Amino acid sequence: MIQMGAASWLRRWLTTTNHKDVGLLYLFTSLYFGMAGGALALLMRVQLTVPNNNFLSALYYDQAVTMHGLIMILWFLSPLAVAFFNYLVPLQIGAKDLAFPRLNALSYWFFLSGGILAVTSFFVPGGAAASGWTTYQPLSSPSFQPGPGPTLVYVGLLLLAVSVTLGSVNIITSILWMRTRGMSFSKLPMFTWFALFTTGAMLYAFPTLIAAFALNVSDRLLGTAFFTSPALLSVPGIDPSILWDNLFWFFGHPEVYIVLLPAFGVIANIIPSFTGRPIAGRNWIIISTALVVLPLSFGVWMHHMFLTGIPLSLQESFDVSTEAISIPFGIIIISFILSLVRGRIEFKTPFLFVIGAVVLFIVGGIMGVFLSSPVLDRQFNGSYFVVSHFHYVMVGATIFGLIAAIYYWLPRMTGRMYSESLGRAHFLISFIGFNVLYGPMSLLSDMPRRVFTYPNTGDLGVVNEIATAGAFIFVFAQVLLAYNVVHTWFRGPASGPNPWGSSGLEWTTDAAERTPAADTEAPPRGGWIGQLASSVTAPTQEVAQDPSHGHGLHTSTRPFTLGLGATVFFLGAPFYPSMSGLALMVIGGAVVLYTLFSWARDDLGERFSVPDEGEERYPFSALPKVKLGMWVFLSSEVIFFGSLIAAYLFIREAVVGWPVASSIHDVPLGTANTLVLLTSGFTMAMAILSIRKGNQRALLLWLATTFSLGAVFMGVKISEWSNLASAGFTITSPTPMYQLAASAYYFLVGLHGAHVTAGLIIMLYLMKKTLSGAYTKDSHGAIENFGLYWAFVDIVWCFIFPLFYLL
Amino acid sequence: MIGLLLFFAVKYRARKGGPPASKGPESVWVVLAVVLIMGSVLAAAGYQSFASATNIEIPAASNSVTITVTGFQWGWNFTYPNGHFAIDNLTVPAGRDIILNVTSKDVYHEFGIPMLAVKEDVVPGKVNQLWFEVPDPGVYVDAIHCFQLCGVGHAFMIANLTVVSQASWDSWMSSK
Numbered sequence: 001m002i003q004m005g006a007a008s009w010l011r012r013w014l015t016t017t018n019h020k021d022v023g024l025l026y027l028f029t030s031l032y033f034g035m036a037g038g039a040l041a042l043l044m045r046v047q048l049t050v051p052n053n054n055f056l057s058a059l060y061y062d063q064a065v066t067m068h069g070l071i072m073i074l075w076f077l078s079p080l081a082v083a084f085f086n087y088l089v090p091l092q093i094g095a096k097d098l099a100f101p102r103l104n105a106l107s108y109w110f111f112l113s114g115g116i117l118a119v120t121s122f123f124v125p126g127g128a129a130a131s132g133w134t135t136y137q138p139l140s141s142p143s144f145q146p147g148p149g150p151t152l153v154y155v156g157l158l159l160l161a162v163s164v165t166l167g168s169v170n171i172i173t174s175i176l177w178m179r180t181r182g183m184s185f186s187k188l189p190m191f192t193w194f195a196l197f198t199t200g201a202m203l204y205a206f207p208t209l210i211a212a213f214a215l216n217v218s219d220r221l222l223g224t225a226f227f228t229s230p231a232l233l234s235v236p237g238i239d240p241s242i243l244w245d246n247l248f249w250f251f252g253h254p255e256v257y258i259v260l261l262p263a264f265g266v267i268a269n270i271i272p273s274f275t276g277r278p279i280a281g282r283n284w285i286i287i288s289t290a291l292v293v294l295p296l297s298f299g300v301w302m303h304h305m306f307l308t309g310i311p312l313s314l315q316e317s318f319d320v321s322t323e324a325i326s327i328p329f330g331i332i333i334i335s336f337i338l339s340l341v342r343g344r345i346e347f348k349t350p351f352l353f354v355i356g357a358v359v360l361f362i363v364g365g366i367m368g369v370f371l372s373s374p375v376l377d378r379q380f381n382g383s384y385f386v387v388s389h390f391h392y393v394m395v396g397a398t399i400f401g402l403i404a405a406i407y408y409w410l411p412r413m414t415g416r417m418y419s420e421s422l423g424r425a426h427f428l429i430s431f432i433g434f435n436v437l438y439g440p441m442s443l444l445s446d447m448p449r450r451v452f453t454y455p456n457t458g459d460l461g462v463v464n465e466i467a468t469a470g471a472f473i474f475v476f477a478q479v480l481l482a483y484n485v486v487h488t489w490f491r492g493p494a495s496g497p498n499p500w501g502s503s504g505l506e507w508t509t510d511a512a513e514r515t516p517a518a519d520t521e522a523p524p525r526g527g528w529i530g531q532l533a534s535s536v537t538a539p540t541q542e543v544a545q546d547p548s549h550g551h552g553l554h555t556s557t558r559p560f561t562l563g564l565g566a567t568v569f570f571l572g573a574p575f576y577p578s579m580s581g582l583a584l585m586v587i588g589g590a591v592v593l594y595t596l597f598s599w600a601r602d603d604l605g606e607r608f609s610v611p612d613e614g615e616e617r618y619p620f621s622a623l624p625k626v627k628l629g630m631w632v633f634l635s636s637e638v639i640f641f642g643s644l645i646a647a648y649l650f651i652r653e654a655v656v657g658w659p660v661a662s663s664i665h666d667v668p669l670g671t672a673n674t675l676v677l678l679t680s681g682f683t684m685a686m687a688i689l690s691i692r693k694g695n696q697r698a699l700l701l702w703l704a705t706t707f708s709l710g711a712v713f714m715g716v717k718i719s720e721w722s723n724l725a726s727a728g729f730t731i732t733s734p735t736p737m738y739q740l741a742a743s744a745y746y747f748l749v750g751l752h753g754a755h756v757t758a759g760l761i762i763m764l765y766l767m768k769k770t771l772s773g774a775y776t777k778d779s780h781g782a783i784e785n786f787g788l789y790w791a792f793v794d795i796v797w798c799f800i801f802p803l804f805y806l807l
Numbered sequence: 808m809i810g811l812l813l814f815f816a817v818k819y820r821a822r823k824g825g826p827p828a829s830k831g832p833e834s835v836w837v838v839l840a841v842v843l844i845m846g847s848v849l850a851a852a853g854y855q856s857f858a859s860a861t862n863i864e865i866p867a868a869s870n871s872v873t874i875t876v877t878g879f880q881w882g883w884n885f886t887y888p889n890g891h892f893a894i895d896n897l898t899v900p901a902g903r904d905i906i907l908n909v910t911s912k913d914v915y916h917e918f919g920i921p922m923l924a925v926k927e928d929v930v931p932g933k934v935n936q937l938w939f940e941v942p943d944p945g946v947y948v949d950a951i952h953c954f955q956l957c958g959v960g961h962a963f964m965i966a967n968l969t970v971v972s973q974a975s976w977d978s979w980m981s982s983k
Contacts (some may be wrong), residue, residue, distance in 0.1 A: 058959035065956070132956040138931065139914040139957060144880075239932040241915045275819070307917065307928040309935035312863060319856055323849045330845040333808065340815040347820065355816060359809050369849075373856040374863060379924040382917050382954025446921035448954045451962035455949055 069133030094180025109563025194265025263401025275343030360396025436470030881960025
C-alpha cells in the first residue's frame with residue numbers, strides 16, 4: 001500500500017467498484033462541477049453589476065445562465081448528495097457494499113460522461129445550450145437553436161438521467177435488502193432514510209425527464225417533429241410548448257425535493273451529535289416525508305404553469321396542493337427546532353451550517369408559499385424574486401446542509417480533523433455573503449430573469465451592485481472550504497475513530513483505516529479479477545459468496561470503458577453525417593458493444609464477486625436481490641413509457657384531423673403480430689416453469705421458442721416500417737399532420753422495438769448459459785428476472801397497439 | 808420560527824457546569840399543535856388567494872377594449888380594433904377595462920407589466936388573455952417587459968405603455 005505508482009493509482013480509480021471509492025469519485029467530481037457552475041455564476045454577476053454593461057454578449061450570457069442552471073442542479077447538487085449516499089449508506093446499514101457494485105461504478109462513469117459532453121459544448125461552433133435550464137420549446141428546437149452544442153448538452157443530460165436511474169435502483173435495493181442483522185426500519189439512521197426518500201423520488205421523476213429529452217434529442221438528431229416543424233406551428237391548437245411545460249415540470253418540481261431532501265437527511269442525522277439529545281419527532285419527520293412530501297411532490301407541478309392559460313379552477317387546485325406541501329415541511333422544521341430544547345449544544349462548524357441551512361430554508365420556504373398563489377404569481381413570475389427564492393432553498397438549505405455533511409464526515413473519510421477556526425470563519429463569511437447576494441434580489445420583482453443587461457432605471461443598478469459584491473464574498477468563503485478540505489486531507493491532526501461520539505454504525509465499523517480504500521494493495525499479476533475468479537467457489541443463485549475477501553477487492557474495467565465508449569459515441573452523434581462525426585460514432589459504438597460483450601463473458605465465467613447479502617430484508621425477505629432490483633427498475637420504466645404515451649395522447653387530443661389509423665396501418669397484420677408477441681409471453685412463462693422443476697432441456701426449448709417468436713415479431717415490424725416508408729408515411733412527409741403522426745408512431749413503436757431487441761440479445765446469452773448447465777432448479781434467478789422484463793415488454797405493447805392501430 | 812430556533816440554540820448551549828442533555832421523550836402534541844396552527848394560517852392565506860383569484864378572470868366584454876398582442880423575436884406587435892398596429896408601444900384609454908389577447912409568432916415569451924402586477928405566457932399556437940385598467944393618462948416608459956428567456960434579444964423586449972384620455976382614444980380610433 002505504501003508505494004503506489006501512478007499506473008496502479010490510475011488503475012485503482014478507473015476500475016474500482018468499492019462504494020467508498022466511488023463515493024469519493026462522486027464527491028470530487030461534483031465539487032469540480034460546482035466550481036465550474038460557480039465560475040459561470042460569477043461571470044453573470046460581473047455582467048450585471050452595472051446597467052447596460054457589455055462584459056458578456058447576450059449569447060454568452062444566455063449560455064452561462066443555461067449551463068449554470070443545468071450544471072449546478074444536475075451535476076453538482078444531486079451528485080454531491082449521491083457521493084454521501086455511496087459512501088455512507090452501506091456503512092450506516094452495515095453492508096459490505098451496495099447491492100450492485102459494478103452498476104454503481106457505471107452510474108458514476110455515465111454521470112461523468114454526461115458532464116464531459118455538456119461542458120464540451122462550450123467549445124464547439126455555436127457554443128452551448130442557451131435556452132435556459134428549463135429548455136422551453138420551441139426555443140430549444142433545431143429551428144430556433146441549431147448547432148451541435150445544444151445537442152451535446154441534451155445527450156449528456158440523457159446519460160446523466162440514465163446514471164441517476166441506475167443509481168437509484170442500486171441504492172433503493174441496497175437499503176431494502178442489504179441491512180445487517182438488527183438494522184430494522186425503526187433503527188435506520190436518518191441520513192439513510194432520506195437517501196431512500198431521495199432515490200425514491202429520483203426513480204419516478206427522472207423517467208419523465210428522459211422521456212422529454214428523448215423527444216427533444218430525437219427532433220435534433222433523427223428529424224422527428226415533436227417540437228420543431230415550422231409547418232406545425234401554423235396549425236391552430238398545436239402547442240408543443242405546453243407539452244414540454246407539462247413533461248418538464250412533472251420532473252422539475254419533484255427535482256426540487258430531490259435536491260433538498262439529502263440536506264434534511266444530513267441535518268436530522270447530525271443534530272444529535274451536537275445537542276446530546278435524540279432528534280425530536282423522528283417518526284413525524286419520517287411519516288411526513290414519506291406520506292406527504294413524496295406523493296404530493298408529483299402533484300404540484302402546474303404551479304409553474306399558472307400563466308400558460310390553464311383554467312382558473314386548475315390554478316386554484318394547484319395553489320391548494322402547493323400550500324399543503326408546506327405543512328409537512330413545517331413539521332420537519334419544528335422538529336429540528338425542538339431537537340435543540342433541553343440539549344447541551346456544541347457550536348461546532350457542522351452545527352453552525354445546520355442552523356444556517358434551517359434559517360435560510362425558512363426564508364426561502366416562506367417566499368415559496370407566496371409563489372403558490374396564482375394572483376401573486378402575476379407579480380413574481382419570471383422575476384428576480386423567483387431567482388432569490390430558489391437560491392435560498394437550493395443554495396441556502398441544500399448547499400449549507402451538504403457542507404455540514406462535508407465537515408461532519410471528513411474525519412470518517414480521512415481519519416483527520418479539519419480546522420475548527422477556519423470552518424467557523426467559512427460559515428460566517430458564507431452566511432453574510434449569501435444574504436448580501438440573494439437578499440437584495442428578492443426586492444427585484446420588477447426585473448425579468450435571464451436578461452443579460454438592464455436599463456438604468458430606478459435603483460436597479462445599486463441593488464445589482466450589492467448582489468455582485470455578495471457573490472464575491474460568498475465565493476471567497478468557498479475558497480476557505482477548499483483549503484480546509486485539502487489541508488485536512490494531507491496535514492490535519494488525527495481525529496480519532498469517533499470524534500463526535502456518534503452511535504452511528506459508520507463510525508464504529510473499521511474506523512481505524514486512514515483512507516477509504518487502504519485495503520487496496522497493489523494488484524497482483526493479472527489483476528484482482530484473475531485472482532477472484534479462482535477463489536470463487538460454487539456460486540449460489542446470483543450471489544457468488546466468497547468469504548475469503550474483504551470488501552473493496554473486486555474491480556472491473558467494464559464500467560469505465562462503457563462510459564468511455566458512450567462519451568465518444570455521443571461526441572460524434574451531433575456531427576453526423578460529417579466524416580469525423582461518423583468515425584467517432586463507429587469507434588464509440590464498437591467500444592460499447594465490445595464492453596457489453598465482455599461484461600456478459602465476465603458473468604459467464606463468474607469472474608466478478610458480488611457482495612454478501614444482508615440479513616434484514618423485511619418486507620422483501622422472500623424476494624431475491626436482483627429480482628427486487630428488477631422490480632424497482634421496471635416500476636421506473638412504467639413512468640417512462642407512461643410519460644411518452646401521455647405525451648402522445650396530449651398531441652392527439654390537441655389535433656383535429658389526425659389520420660385515421662386503418663388508413664395507414666395494416667390492422668390485421670398488426671393484430672396477428674400482437675398475438676405472436678403475446679404467445680412469446682406464454683412460452684417464456686413455460687420456460688420459467690420448466691426450470692422451476694429443474695428441466696434444463698425444456699428450458700432451452702422454451703427459450704428458443706420465445707426467441708423465435710420475438711424475432712418474428714421484430715421481422716414483421718421491420719417489414720411494416722419499410723412498407724409504411726415507401727407509402728410516404730415518414731417523418732419528412734410534406735403534410736404536417738402525417739409528419740407528426742409518423743414522428744409519434746416511429747418513436748414509440750421504435751422504442752418498444754429496441755426493448756424487444758435488447759430482450760432477444762439477452763435471450764441469446766441465457767441460452768448460451770443454459771447450454772453450459774448454469775441454471776438449476778434452485779438457481780435460476782436470471783431466468784425469473786428476464787421473465788419479468790419480457791412480461792413488461794409484452795404489457796407495454798398491449799398499450800401501444802390499440803393506441804396506434806385501433807384508435 | 809427563526810427567532811425560536813436561535814433562542815433555543817443559545818439558551819441550551821453547552822456551558823461549564825450546565826445541566827446535562829436531557830434524554831426525555833419529546834412531546835408529540837407540539838407537532839399536532841404545529842399542524843393546527845400552520846393549517847389555519849395557510850387556510851387564511853388560501854382563502855385570500857382564492858378570494859382575489861376572481862381578479863384574474865376576464866371581465867365581460869361590455870365597455871372593454873380588446874387588443875391583440877403578438878410577441879416575436881424580439882419585440883411586441885399591438886393590433887387595435889380599428890386595424891392599426893404599433894410595435895413596442897401599447898396605447899390604451901384611461902379608466903376602461905383593457906383585455907389583451909396575447910400570442911406568439913415564434914417562441915415562448917411572457918408578457919408582463921410589473922407596475923400593474925399582470926403577466927401572461929405568450930405561447931405559439933395558443934391565445935391567452937389578461938386584463939387591466941389604468942386610471943391615469945401618461946406615458947409609462949419601459950413598463951412592459953418579456954419575462955421568459957426567448958433568445959439573445961430577450962433583454963430588449965421592452966415596450967412603453969401610453970395611457971390616453973377617452974377623448975383622444977376615440978379620435979385616434981376613428982382616424983384612419
